[in-house]
Amino acid sequence: MKKLSIFLLAIVSFAGINACSSDDDVVFVAQPDTEGIAFTSSVANNYVLTAATNDNVAERFVWNDVDFSTPTTVTYEVQGSASESFEDFIVAGTTRENNMAVNVATLRDLAEDAGLDNDPTTPEPSTGIIYFRVRAYAGNNGGNTLEQISGPVVLNITLPEAEGEEDEDLPKLYVVGNFLAASGYGTDWSATDGVPIAAEAEGNTAYEGFVYMNVDAPQFKILQTNENFDGNLGDAGDTDGVYTGTLESPGVNAGTPDGTGGYYLVSVDTEALTYELTETSWGVIGNATPSGWDSDTDMTYDPATQTWSVTLDLTEQEATENGFKFRANDAWTLDLGDTDADGSLEFAGDNIGVPEDGNYTITLDLSNPGQYKYSISKN
CATH class of the missing domain: 2.60.40.3620 (Immunoglobulin-like)
Known part of the structure; x- marks a missing residue:
């Protein structure tokens, strides 16, 4: 999986000034700096976007304040488009500050508008270009709005192959027990609510995953499927809740090393019929x-x-x-x-x-x- 690195995004200059008057004869007169708006940070041009990082901040747009020389508020609107002309665009957000963060999900939406895809049958990632600009306007964005609009910034986008397609096919086991409800997973001892642990690759007999067991005395078993208990694995000991590190089918309910709950790294080897729990914080x-x-x-x-x-x-x-x-x-x-x-x-x-x-x-x-x-x- 690829992640978009986090950088500061700057926009080079604002252009285009409109002065309008309303029916009540209120007139805005723009007196911008003669050299335009100066922006304060550099731009990263290349981005690799993955669905796994959708919530991450992709870029933080930074610009200096606009002075329309009028007693009114100034709002900044960040726009993104698949077209340099911005014939069609989305509004990534508005702010009265001089900076705004844009997340990966927004860039991915624009990338799809630009015709990029992440077809898993394609051996190479899909690449393309999207554009951003900032619009500053005075007042309430009505019919007589005074505004300035920056020139576009070019972002080179890469969408890797579809994520998760191959991972979903990895062999999995499922941990069920008396901890599922208290730990937020579902119904106790329900196969369908079993917590998955996965092998590194097809044919690998070593499985691992993290499982939260939020009860005082956890007991659990390992299932081959999340549909039923067929072929379930339990501890090879004699009493429920024991922890010997050895598995057998069906076995007794397994426990944790010290008999208490926690957030565990669970490791299972289906060939050696062993398991290990490591509590972690x-x-x-x-x-x-x-x-x-x-x-x-x-x-x-x-x-x-x-x-x-x-x-x-x-x-x-x-x-x-x-x-x-x-x-x-x-x-x-x-x-x-x-x-x-x-x-x-x-x-x-x-x-x-x-x-x-x-x-x-x-x-x-x-x-x-x-x-x-x-x-x-x-x-």
């Missing part, structure tokens, strides 16, 4: 974070979204030498980084960079087994 660490590389900043788990998140101040850092990573249990036994800078995570992957100083919300999503991802959004 996640945080971020790195020289982009307030505590540097010395200690983690803890994240909080939300069962409703099945994600971990934290809001904190970050400093600008460039990957891969600097930045931050995700780490479990305040140790380096389990850590996740982004080697390809695409929004997907790998164990022991590279550091993740931060584009500029600011307050950010970081989200970690481990709910899709083997397809772990994150987002970082400036507040």
Whole structure:
């Protein structure tokens, strides 16, 4: 999966001034700077867009204030189009500030308007161009609106092959037990509500995935399918709730290593008939974070979204030498980084960079087994 890197977007100049009068003889007179509007940051031209990063900030448009020399409010409207002429366009948003973030989903919508696709039968990614500009207007955007419109900025877009097509076909097992309802998954012991864990590839007998067991004494089994209990695997011990690390069919209900609940990395080998549970609590660490590389900043788990998140101040850092990573249990036994800078995570992957100083919300999503991802959004 590919992720759009986060950069600042600047627009070169505003052009086009209209003065109109209304029926009540209120007249707006524009007195813009003779050199036009100066914008304050550079533009990243190349973008790789994936559905997995739809909620991520793609670009932050930054411009300086417009002075219409009238006692009225000024609103800025960010427009995107598949055509340089902006014959048809979408409004990405409006603001009275001099900057606005645009997310990946908006760019993907425009890319589709431009005729790009992500056909999985096509060996090469689909590429194309989309355009953005900013319109500033005075007052309430009525029939006598005074406005200035910038020239367009060109964005080169790449849509990779359709995501998830191949991943959906990976072999999966399903974890069911007495924890499903309390953990936000569904009905206890329901095969259809089983939590999936996945193999790395077809024919691989090693499965893994993260499962939240929010009860005091979890008990569970491993199912071959999310339709029924045929061929279910349980612990090879003698009593329900035991944890021996060995599986048999049907076996007794398995438990956790210390008999308590938590957020577990579940690993199963269907050939060796073994399983392992590692309880985890996640945080971020790195020289982009307030505590540097010395200690983690803890994240909080939300069962409703099945994600971990934290809001904190970050400093600008460039990957891969600097930045931050995700780490479990305040140790380096389990850590996740982004080697390809695409929004997907790998164990022991590279550091993740931060584009500029600011307050950010970081989200970690481990709910899709083997397809772990994150987002970082400036507040």
